[in-house]
Structures are given as structure tokens and as C-alpha cells.
Amino acid sequence: MAWIHGWLGLLAGWILFAMFLTGTASYFRPEITRWMQPELPGRSVTTAQAATAAVAHLQTVGADDVQWYIYLPDARTGITRVFEQPNPKAPPRPRGELQLDPRTGDPIAARDTRGGEHFYRFHFQLQLPYPWGRWLAGLCGLFMLGAIISGVVTHKRIFADFFTLRWNKGQRSWLDAHNVSAVLALPYHAVVTYTGLITLVVMYMPWPIAANYAKPLDFAQAAYGLPADAEASGTPAPLVPVGPLVAAAERRWGAAATRVVIRHPGDRAATVTVARHPSASLDARGASVTYAGATGQVITQSPDPGPALATIGVMLGLHIAQFAGPALRWTLFLLGATGAAMVGTGLLLWTTARRRPGVAPFFGLRLVERLNIAVVAGLPIGMAAFFLANRLIPADLAGRADLEVQAMFWTWGGVALLQLLRPARRAWAEGFAIGALAFAAVPVVNLLTTARGLPWSLAAGDWTFAGFDIAMLAIALLLGIAARRAGRPPRLPVSRRSKVLVDA
Amino acid sequence: MAARCVTALVGGYAAAAVLATLIARLLPGDRAEATAWGMTLSFLFYAVIGLWCFHEGRLARVLAAVWGLALTGGGLLWLLGVRP
Numbered sequence: 001m002a003w004i005h006g007w008l009g010l011l012a013g014w015i016l017f018a019m020f021l022t023g024t025a026s027y028f029r030p031e032i033t034r035w036m037q038p039e040l041p042g043r044s045v046t047t048a049q050a051a052t053a054a055v056a057h058l059q060t061v062g063a064d065d066v067q068w069y070i071y072l073p074d075a076r077t078g079i080t081r082v083f084e085q086p087n088p089k090a091p092p093r094p095r096g097e098l099q100l101d102p103r104t105g106d107p108i109a110a111r112d113t114r115g116g117e118h119f120y121r122f123h124f125q126l127q128l129p130y131p132w133g134r135w136l137a138g139l140c141g142l143f144m145l146g147a148i149i150s151g152v153v154t155h156k157r158i159f160a161d162f163f164t165l166r167w168n169k170g171q172r173s174w175l176d177a178h179n180v181s182a183v184l185a186l187p188y189h190a191v192v193t194y195t196g197l198i199t200l201v202v203m204y205m206p207w208p209i210a211a212n213y214a215k216p217l218d219f220a221q222a223a224y225g226l227p228a229d230a231e232a233s234g235t236p237a238p239l240v241p242v243g244p245l246v247a248a249a250e251r252r253w254g255a256a257a258t259r260v261v262i263r264h265p266g267d268r269a270a271t272v273t274v275a276r277h278p279s280a281s282l283d284a285r286g287a288s289v290t291y292a293g294a295t296g297q298v299i300t301q302s303p304d305p306g307p308a309l310a311t312i313g314v315m316l317g318l319h320i321a322q323f324a325g326p327a328l329r330w331t332l333f334l335l336g337a338t339g340a341a342m343v344g345t346g347l348l349l350w351t352t353a354r355r356r357p358g359v360a361p362f363f364g365l366r367l368v369e370r371l372n373i374a375v376v377a378g379l380p381i382g383m384a385a386f387f388l389a390n391r392l393i394p395a396d397l398a399g400r401a402d403l404e405v406q407a408m409f410w411t412w413g414g415v416a417l418l419q420l421l422r423p424a425r426r427a428w429a430e431g432f433a434i435g436a437l438a439f440a441a442v443p444v445v446n447l448l449t450t451a452r453g454l455p456w457s458l459a460a461g462d463w464t465f466a467g468f469d470i471a472m473l474a475i476a477l478l479l480g481i482a483a484r485r486a487g488r489p490p491r492l493p494v495s496r497r498s499k500v501l502v503d504a
Numbered sequence: 505m506a507a508r509c510v511t512a513l514v515g516g517y518a519a520a521a522v523l524a525t526l527i528a529r530l531l532p533g534d535r536a537e538a539t540a541w542g543m544t545l546s547f548l549f550y551a552v553i554g555l556w557c558f559h560e561g562r563l564a565r566v567l568a569a570v571w572g573l574a575l576t577g578g579g580l581l582w583l584l585g586v587r588p
Contacts, residue, residue, distance in 0.1 A: 004558045145551045194547060201543045207521045208528030208542035212535045212587045222536040308540035315544070 005150040009346045010368065012143035014375040015126065017343045019137060021379055022119040023196075024336030027321060027329055028468075030076040033115030035468040036390045038450040040079065040110050045102045047072040047250065047257050050080045052243035053105030055262070058082060059239075063266055064090045066232075070260040072246070073102045074277060080105070111395040118386065118405055124200065127409070131203070138204050144193045151182060174349045181342040188335040189342065195319035198312060223309050224285060225302035230269050237268040237294040245272055245291050253287060255280030268294050277322075283310055284317035344376045369424050374416035377431030380479065382412030384438035387472070391445045425486065432483035439476035443469035508566060512557035515570040520550035522577030529584055 009016075025032065034040070045053075054070045062068065067085040071077075080100040086092070101108050114121075125133035182189065197204065209219045220226050239262070246257050258277040264270045270293025276286035289301040305313060317323055321332050351369045355361060361369070389407035393400045415434070419427040446469060447453030457465035528535075528542030557566050 004555065142547065142550060142554075145547060146555055149551055150555055197547045198544065201546070205521060205524060205543050205546040207525040208539045208546070210586070211525045211529040211542075211581060211584075212539050214586050219536060219539060223540065306534055306537040306540075308537045308544060311544055312540050 002150075002154045005147055005154050006350060008143045008147040008150065009343070010350055012140040012147070013343055013347045013350075014371055015136065015140045016144055017340055017347070017375050018126070018379055019123055019140065020336060020340040020343055021383070023123040023192075024333055024340065025383070026116060026120040026123055027324075027333050027336065029116035029120050030074075030078075031116070031464050031468060032119070033113070033117065034076075034078060034464050035446075036113045036115045036387075037110040038446075038452050038465075039395070040108065044075065044078070045073070046247075047074075048243040048247040050102040051246045051257075051260050052241065053103060054080045054082055054100055054260075055105075055239070055242045055265075057100055057105035057107075058084065058262075059265070062086070065265065066263070068260075068262040068265060070262070072256075072258055072260065074256065074258070074279070078102070079108065111390070112399075112401040113390055114401050114405060118408075119383075124196075134200060134203060138197060138200060141193055141197045144189075145197070148186075148190055148193060152186070174345055174352050178342060178345040178349050181338045181345060185335050185338040185342070188332075189339055191318055192336075192339065195315040198315040199319055201312070223305070225288065225290075225300055226273070230263065230271065232264040232267040233269040235268040236266055237270070239265050239270055239272075239293050240291075240296040242272060245296060246274055249274040249276075249289050252289060253280065258286065262293065265293065270294055271299060278317065278320070279322050282317045282323050283313035284320055284322060285309070285313035344372075347372045347376065366424075370420060373419050373424065373427050373431055377428060377435060378412050378415040378419070380435040380475070381415050381431070381438050382408040384435065384442060384472075385411035387442045388438065388445055391442075391449045429483050429487035432479045432486055436476045436479035436483055439472050439479060442472040507563060508557055511566055511570050512554040515567075515574055516550055516554040516557060518574035518578070519553050519570050520546050522574050522581065523549045525581055526577055529581060529587060535587055 050072050051070060054072075055068075058065070058068050058070075062084045064087045065084045066087050069083040069085075071081040071083075073080050080102045081097055082100055083097045099108050099110065100106065121127075124137045126137055127133065128136065202209065206216065209216050213219045213222075242260060242262070246260060250257050253276050256277040256279070257274050259275040261273045261275075262270065263273075271290050272293050273288055273290040275288040278284045278286050280286065283305065285305065287302045290299045291297065292299050321329065324332060347368070351365055351372065354365050386404055386408035389404045393403050393407075397403070415431065419431055422430060443454050446465075447455070452462065452465050454466060454469040457463075457469065524542040524546035526542075527545065528539045531538035531541060553570060557570060560566050560569075
């Protein structure tokens with residue numbers, strides 16, 4: 001099993017490292033977006049008020065739309081987002097997702113950015129066209145699952161490894177570090193891998209649905225009580241006020257609403273579906289209730305899920321962790337970081353275990369080593385470049401959201417190529433050092449270009465901004481330590497036991 | 505080795521899909537629940553079958569078991585058709 005573990009880890013390792021890093025960042029998706037739009041003040045209104053304001057705006061711009069999606073604000077996002085599905089018969093006009101002021105319903109003026117959404121999408125789409133990115137991410141997730149199972153079989157001393165970390169012993173230390181980061185957080189890794197696969201199970205494994213339902217949509221309807229997509233009647237009827245419907249749904253659940261979908265607004269057959277906020281329960285497939293848009297009567301509501309559907313919902317919830325409060329969220333963030341550390345040390349181990357003293361490294365070894373540097377040291381630099389670009393690209397420049405994303409990938413690609421000019425050990429140290437400087441620069445540039453620098457956000461008790469800047473400094477410190485350690489020459493030759501383990 | 509890899513990756517997926525779909529199709533009770541059980545367990549089947557393909561020494565046994573499971577299960581599902 002040891003060699004399968006090695007190959008699974010090697011083949012998927014670089015992508016898994018990137019998925020772990022961006023996925024871990026995505027625990028703070030709304031906070032990252034907030035930080036990347038410093039113009040927006042934090043405001044709080046009730047969801048019912050926000051829904052009323054958003055509907056008022058949509059009625060002026062898109063009264064003939066087929067469907068409106070309204071994503072209500074919460075304490076973390078602070079804004080309303082709306083998306084219109086246009087009527088195919090209406091003259092086309094430019095539209096996309098729109099950010100609205102939750103109080104007034106007017107479109108807000110803030111810099112255009114992908115925000116935390118960028119890392120979140122990259123985490124499972126890998127910046128590849130649909131559906132290839134999702135399939136590749138799924139394959140890597142499956143390799144990860146295989147590597148976890150075979151890894152547990154490989155490390156028979158799993159309990160003893162829990163307490164074993166020998167620093168500064170060359171390869172032995174990398175094996176220990178790999179074991180400690182893997183074993184310490186093993187339940188987390190197993191859960192996050194399996195639940196990650198489950199998030200896209202309908203795409204990866206559609207066959208159980210196909211065996212039971214002639215039309216796949218019937219499954220969604222039976223499982224989650226979503227209303228059938230009714231046709232418009234053609235008879236106009238005014239939409240009842242949506243705010244009270246949201247408030248009624250919230251009273252029904254005793255929890256906040258997160259989303260309102262209005263189908264055929266202004267028609268007698270209009271429906272208003274209100275969905276519960278995922279923070280209300282471990283089950284992320286939150287409850288929903290559908291009202292008739294013309295009368296406000298309840299038409300249908302989601303059934304209580306049975307054990308299997310609840311299992312899927314809870315798996316989804318555990319993965320996206322929207323139920324988590326700040327303390328648990330930071331814990332998950334740190335566990336995610338141990339995941340990246342586990343994959344990273346595993347990749348390093350592959351090279352250190354195969355290097356023989358006094359023998360020129362073979363091509364594959366040099367290739368793996370260079371790819372390791374490009375991904376493990378390079379990706380963090382690219383992520384920092386994304387944040388820096390957000391502050392340095394003029395706020396009103398057209399197409400700036402795409403430029404930010406390009407800044408990340410060009411920086412990452414540049415680092416991946418430039419490191420080839422340096423000897424490997426220097427490239428490790430210098431790569432980490434550049435990463436440390438880049439992350440340290442983020443709060444500095446924030447301080448210089450906005451009025452929400454660390455001293456001011458601390459003074460104002462604005463923990464979204466202060467927390468972000470402090471996290472950047474902590475990451476910079478961590479990368480600085482990594483740069484220092486990577487610059488030192490290794491101490492000990494390969495020990496016999498770990499050689500046996502790797503050759504086995 | 506190539507045969508093993510293809511069997512693990514493609515055959516493993518087919519066998520896991522067949523097992524998951526058989527559970528979904530044959531489990532009595534609510535069909536949405538049965539569907540969800542099949543989907544939930546599918547990746548566990550896939551991972552275990554895939555690893556076993558490399559663990560088992562005899563290639564003939566790997567090929568027979570995985571492809572046999574995929575084909576017979578697939579045939580059975582085809583005979584059963586969509587749940588009425």
C-alpha cells in the first residue's frame with residue numbers, strides 16, 4: 001500500500017495543494033470579498049427590509065423577467081446580490097449579477113472584484129472550462145480519498161506517530177512532519193475529502209437518480225420540495241409585498257432567510273420561494289417555503305429530510321461550514337492549513353526520500369522538485385498578488401476584476417519559471433521569502449491606499465478588516481520562518497527505516 | 505500495469521456506479537431516500553475497489569471481479585429499468 005500512497009499523492013499532490021490552500025481561504029469567502037471592496041461600509045438591516053428594497057429595484061429594471069434571484073444580506077456579507085433571468089422574448093440588455101445597497105435597493109458603487117468568490121471557484125473548478133475543472137477536481141479528490149485510506153494502512157504506528165516529531169533530522173523530519181500533520185487532523189482530512197466529493201455528487205454520480213427517476217428534476221422536487229417550474233398564466237396580477245413573506249418564513253423556522261427566488265413576477269401564477277440561511281443548521285440543504293406571489297398563500301414547503309438526504313445535507317454543511325461561528329471557523333481554517341502542510345510535506349518527502357548522497361539527481365526527481373517549488377512556494381505569492389492587485393489597480397478601471405485574477409496567475413507563472421534560474425535550495429528559501437514579503441505588503445498597501453488600515457480598523461473594532469490584515473501578517477511570519485529553515489543545509493543522511501518504508 | 509490502472513480508474517468507477525445504482529434501485533421505501541443512500545456510498549465503493557485493484561496480486565482476478573461486477577450489475581440494471 002505504501003507505493004500506491006506515494007503515487008496517488010504525487011499525481012494529485014500539486015492540484016490538491018492548490019485546492020487545500022484556496023479551499024481554506026474560502027472559509028472566509030464573504031470576509032475576503034468585504035476586504036476587497038473597502039468602499040462599502042458595514043451596514044445592518046433586516047432581511048425583510050432588504051428583500052423589499054431589492055424587489056422595488058427589480059420591478060423598475062426587470063418587471064418582464066422570468067425569474068429573480070435575491071441573495072439577502074447577513075452579518076458577514078452586508079450586501080444584497082440579485083440576479084435576473086431575462087424573458088427570452090424581451091429585447092436583450094446587459095445584465096449580470098448586481099450588488100445592491102440592502103437599505104435603498106440601489107446598485108452600489110464599489111470596485112469591481114471577484115473577491116473571495118475567486119478562490120472559492122478555483123477550489124473546485126481550477127480555472128478550467130466547465131465541466132473539465134470539476135471533473136479534474138473530483139478525480140484529485142478521489143485520489144486524496146485513496147491516499148488517506150492507503151496512508152492509514154501504511155502507517156501502522158498511527159497512534160505513536162501522533163506524538164512523534166523529530167526536528168532537524170533531514171528526511172526523518174519530513175516524514176514525521178507529514179505524519180503529524182496528517183494524523184493530527186486525520187478526521188478533518190477524511191471528512192473534508194469525502195464531503196467535498198459529495199458536494200458535486202449529482203454531477204459525478206448521476207446514475208442512482210437515473211435509475212429511480214425518468215426526469216432528473218423530479219428528484220430535486222421530491223427531495224427538496226422545490227416547486228415545479230410553472231408557466232406564466234399571461235394574466236397580470238400585482239406581486240404581494242415580499243418583505244412580510246420573508247418575515248413569515250423566518251418566524252416559521254426561527255432562523256434567518258438567505259435567498260428569495262421570485263418566478264414570473266407580476267403574473268397571476270407568480271411564486272415566491274424563500275430559503276433558510278445555512279447557518280441555522282448543520283444540514284446545508286436548508287428548508288424552503290414557496291408562496292403564491294399573487295395571494296401570499298403557502299403553496300409548498302420542503303419536506304423534513306429522511307436519514308439519507310439529511311446525511312447528504314449535513315455532509316454538504318460540514319464542507320462549506322456556514323454553520324460555524326468565528327472560533328470554529330478559525331479552527332477549521334487552521335485545520336485546512338494542516339491539510340496544505342500535509343500535502344506539501346508529502347510532496348517534499350517524495351524528493352528527499354529518493355535523493356542519494358553524491359549521486360546526481362535523475363530527471364524525474366529534478367522535475368518533481370521544481371514543480372514542488374512552483375506550487376508550494378509559488379501559489380502563496382500568486383494569492384498575495386491577487387490581494388495587492390485589488391488595492392493597486394485603479395478602483396474605476398474597466399475590466400479590473402479580470403485583471404486581478406490575471407495578476408494572480410501571471411505572478412504565479414512568473415515565479416514558477418524564474419525559480420528555474422536558481423539552485424533548488426536557494427529557490428525554496430527565496431520563494432518563501434518573496435511570499436513573506438508579498439503577504440507583509442498587503443496590510444501596508446491597504447493602509448496606504450484606503451482609510452481602513454490596521455490601526456484604524458483596530459480602533460473602530462472592525463474585526464473583518466483587522467482580522468484580515470492580522471492574518472496576512474501571520475502568514476507572512478510563517479513564510480518567513482519557512483524561508484529561514486529552507487535556507488539551511490540538511491543535517492543527516494537517509495535513515496535505514498525510512499528508506500525501507502519508501503522503497504517498500 | 506496499464507490494465508490495472510484502467511481497471512481501477514474506469515472499471516472502478518463503473519463498478520462503484522453499478523453498486524450505488526443497485527442500492528438506489530432496489531432499496532425498498534422512499535425512492536428519494538434510496539437514491540441518496542446510493543449516492544452517499546458511491547465514492548466509498550470507488551475508493552475501495554480502486555485500491556483493491558492494486559492490492560490484489562493476480563491481474564486476472566482483478567479484471568474478472570471489477571469488469572464482471574460492472575457488466576453483470578449493469579445488465580441487471582438494464583433489465584430492471586427505471587423504477588416504475
